[in-house]
Amino acid sequence: MKLNFDCVIIGAGIAGITAAIYLKRSNVNVLLLDKGAPGGQLNGISKIDNYPGFSSISGPDLASSLFEQMNNLNIEYRYGNVIDVENNEDYKVVTTEIERIYTQAVIIATGRQPKKLGIKKEDELVSRGISYCALCDGMFFKDKIVATIGSEHGALTEALYLADICKEVIMINPKDVFAGEEDLINKINNKPNIRIIYNSQVTQFNSKNDVLDSIVINDKDKIEVSGVFIYTGLEPTNDFLKKLPIKLEKQYIVVDDKMKTSIDNIYACGDIVKKSVYQLTTAVSDGAIAAVNVKKNLK
Numbered sequence: 001m002k003l004n005f006d007c008v009i010i011g012a013g014i015a016g017i018t019a020a021i022y023l024k025r026s027n028v029n030v031l032l033l034d035k036g037a038p039g040g041q042l043n044g045i046s047k048i049d050n051y052p053g054f055s056s057i058s059g060p061d062l063a064s065s066l067f068e069q070m071n072n073l074n075i076e077y078r079y080g081n082v083i084d085v086e087n088n089e090d091y092k093v094v095t096t097e098i099e100r101i102y103t104q105a106v107i108i109a110t111g112r113q114p115k116k117l118g119i120k121k122e123d124e125l126v127s128r129g130i131s132y133c134a135l136c137d138g139m140f141f142k143d144k145i146v147a148t149i150g151s152e153h154g155a156l157t158e159a160l161y162l163a164d165i166c167k168e169v170i171m172i173n174p175k176d177v178f179a180g181e182e183d184l185i186n187k188i189n190n191k192p193n194i195r196i197i198y199n200s201q202v203t204q205f206n207s208k209n210d211v212l213d214s215i216v217i218n219d220k221d222k223i224e225v226s227g228v229f230i231y232t233g234l235e236p237t238n239d240f241l242k243k244l245p246i247k248l249e250k251q252y253i254v255v256d257d258k259m260k261t262s263i264d265n266i267y268a269c270g271d272i273v274k275k276s277v278y279q280l281t282t283a284v285s286d287g288a289i290a291a292v293n294v295k296k297n298l299k
């Protein structure tokens with residue numbers, strides 16, 4: 001069997017790009033595939049204050065330095081929406097909507113995507129008032145009143161970003177406290193145009209002329225808003241793994257300390273794996289470990 005690559009990496013977020021850098025610098029014939037913009041979740045983060053080496057950097061700026069580093073190393077990068085991974089003893093086949101690629105090893109680095117709330121009208125109002133990315137859509141709501149939904153890190157950083165653009169940000173927190181760094185919570189509490197509503201659930205989206213105009217919380221209180229930004233969690237992007245008998249736990253890929261999955265020569269790294277900390281630093285670490293171990297096992 002003539003193989004196209006030694007290793008195919010699925011997903012060009014920070015984990016996949018790190019793995020690609022390590023493999024390319026070890027002279028491995030590697031291909032990096034992504035169905036979206038390189039950088040993955042980085043493209044939707046307004047401000048990162050906890051990544052070593054940068055006191056503060058925007059997600060898109062970090063993504064573009066990673067992309068530049070990839071290009072300087074001549075890492076082969078292609079657009080590809082992967083729909084299947086097939087396991088054979090000596091080779092794997094990665095299928096995208098446009099091609100079949102034969103490779104010795106695979107690294108899965110497909111990260112996570114925003115979880116939907118599952119409320120009526122949510123899908124039809126996306127880009128018509130509902131968004132999962134403040135950095136992408138925040139400017140559409142300049143000087144308007146918006147709400148964020150969520151209690152964790154993403155909701156905190158993105159509410160702060162929106163507060164600098166919008167007239168008012170109403171944070172709907174389903175819990176009685178925020179879960180996040182103290183520093184961020186203090187900044188939120190000190191922003192005069194952020195109002196917090198604790199212990200509350202959004203139960204309805206209302207629209208006028210197919211555009212969101214208000215939300216209802218706890219089935220009773222109506223609040224008029226032009227936009228809603230949903231940060232209620234993320235779920236692993238694994239829909240292309242349906243036919244592969246790979247071990248998952250709560251939809252996350254189970255790996256060992258070498259980032260190897262339950263299948264030989266298939267590794268995984270970053271937010272797609274089952275672990276305790278989902279951050280940029282851990283994604284980078286996973287990517288490096290996966291790459292070093294892929295290299296060790298290539299024939």
Ligand SMILES: Cc1cc2nc3c(=O)[nH]c(=O)nc-3n(C[C@H](O)[C@H](O)[C@H](O)COP(=O)(O)OP(=O)(O)OC[C@H]3O[C@@H](n4cnc5c(N)ncnc54)[C@H](O)[C@@H]3O)c2cc1C
Nearest residue numbers: 011013014015035040041082110111112154270271279280
């Ligand atoms: C709002 C927000 C704020 C955050 N703030 C911070 C922070 O301040 N500090 C911090 O350390 N972390 C932060 N994080 C977490 C951090 O962004 C993630 O841990 C990290 O980006 C995960 O990287 P990854 O490479 O594993 O996955 P991702 O960035 O999710 O990349 C996965 C890539 O895989 C691609 N892909 C998926 N499926 C397929 C397919 N079938 N075919 C081809 N390509 C596919 C996607 O298009 C994507 O580009 C934040 C996250 C969010 C959402």
